[in-house]
Amino acid sequence: MSIRITCEHCGTRPLEEYVYGEVLDVPATIADPAERNLDRAFNHTNPEGPVPEAWFHLYGCRRWITIVRDTATDRIVD
Numbered sequence: 520m521s522i523r524i525t526c527e528h529c530g531t532r533p534l535e536e537y538v539y540g541e542v543l544d545v546p547a548t549i550a551d552p553a554e555r556n557l558d559r560a561f562n563h564t565n566p567e568g569p570v571p572e573a574w575f576h577l578y579g580c581r582r583w584i585t586i587v588r589d590t591a592t593d594r595i596v597d
């Protein structure tokens with residue numbers, strides 16, 4: 520069974536139409552732009568449980584949507 524994501528503009532569509540875009544918080548204590556980019560690229564928290572995520576509907580309306588996905592089960596909670 521494939522994962523389907525509901526876009527508020529297009530309805531429920533297959534995962535393959537989307538691109539995942541995690542927006543990460545970089546600690547304010549990191550001031551150097553290069554170090555901020557490194558932290559953003561490699562220091563993911565990878566929490567287990569419900570996590571809000573941003574997905575870009577690339578092959579649909581080309582808008583960002585926010586969903587809550589349980590990273591332990593891969594089920595979309597909200």
Ligand SMILES: [Zn+2]
Binds near residue numbers: 526529530579581
């Ligand atoms: Zn859409």
